[in-house]
Amino acid sequence: MGIDLALPLSLPKIDLSSDDLSPGTTSWDLVRGDVFRALEEYGCFEAVYGGKKTDGSVMEQLEEVFNLPSETKRRFVKPGDVHFFGYRESTPRSPLYENMAMGEVLDSPAVQSLGDLLWPDHSNPRFSETINTYARKAAELDLLVKRLAFEALGVEKYLDSHIEHLTHSMTLSKYIAPNTMEDQIGMGIHTDKNFLTILQQNHVDGLEVQAKDGRWIRATPSPSTFIVIVGELFLGWCNGRLHCPRHRVMIKGDQVRYSIGLFSKLGGTIKCPEELVDEEHPMLFKPFDEIGLFRFFQTEEGYKAESTVRAYCGV
Ligand SMILES: O=C(O)CCC(=O)C(=O)O
Numbered sequence: 001m002g003i004d005l006a007l008p009l010s011l012p013k014i015d016l017s018s019d020d021l022s023p024g025t026t027s028w029d030l031v032r033g034d035v036f037r038a039l040e041e042y043g044c045f046e047a048v049y050g051g052k053k054t055d056g057s058v059m060e061q062l063e064e065v066f067n068l069p070s071e072t073k074r075r076f077v078k079p080g081d082v083h084f085f086g087y088r089e090s091t092p093r094s095p096l097y098e099n100m101a102m103g104e105v106l107d108s109p110a111v112q113s114l115g116d117l118l119w120p121d122h123s124n125p126r127f128s129e130t131i132n133t134y135a136r137k138a139a140e141l142d143l144l145v146k147r148l149a150f151e152a153l154g155v156e157k158y159l160d161s162h163i164e165h166l167t168h169s170m171t172l173s174k175y176i177a178p179n180t181m182e183d184q185i186g187m188g189i190h191t192d193k194n195f196l197t198i199l200q201q202n203h204v205d206g207l208e209v210q211a212k213d214g215r216w217i218r219a220t221p222s223p224s225t226f227i228v229i230v231g232e233l234f235l236g237w238c239n240g241r242l243h244c245p246r247h248r249v250m251i252k253g254d255q256v257r258y259s260i261g262l263f264s265k266l267g268g269t270i271k272c273p274e275e276l277v278d279e280e281h282p283m284l285f286k287p288f289d290e291i292g293l294f295r296f297f298q299t300e301e302g303y304k305a306e307s308t309v310r311a312y313c314g315v
């Protein structure tokens, strides 16, 4: 190992919170360049968006949820053959991780229904309002990042049809404090299978993103900033122009880590725009079915693949 490997690596941090950040302005063009370079090189960045302070209410709600008795949390069952939605308890394979996952969270009663299920006596009326407000804000950021990235790629004309097909799922996660100072696996190495991921965490770090040279970059967001990650659907859609990073969660110490993720998807067939294919950028993926990709990931071959989309429909 050379000495330079000890250099601390960090994720790019981009401020998207400026009031005059609108298409056509100089600050828009500058930020668009920053976002594009970050997504090309790391497939990930830390975004400052919507205020530099948080009132902590989202993380308080995550704490409320996971502090409920197991019997209560187990009420949240959502069978589905492609996505796992519902409550997932820690397992021997992932002993430090629990989550609650929901599909179609925007403009839907999904969060309200979960709140009603967990607190049938209506003792936590703030849950659905807090989480829904958060989801709307994260979805706004999701769209802003895509607007900037599509423009940088010269394919902004596809944004309207993208918006038409857009859906969002959401996961509330708890990483149980391992009470040891040695790093433990909170979530194993993976790529996200959706289009774009927007994450926020409490004050406990743990997310690590792999750089192209193989080194792991520890994300150190503040509780008010967001982490943006390119998923496999975006990788396939953009003909490999952006990086889709492997990442994991490593935890240690005696503090509980909470995170909330919004995962955008599209549905249907994903086909890269013809503008992104030329002599210099030959077509990397055949058009593919989104559900087909998710199903493939559930096979042993798909699970093992470093890039699901490359293994599924790489040319
Ligand atoms: O908890 C985190 O920060 C990351 C979670 C994650 O990578 C995922 O849910 O796909």
Ligand SMILES: [Fe+2]
Pocket (backbone or CB within 6 Å): 190, 191, 192, 247
């Ligand atoms: Fe992930």
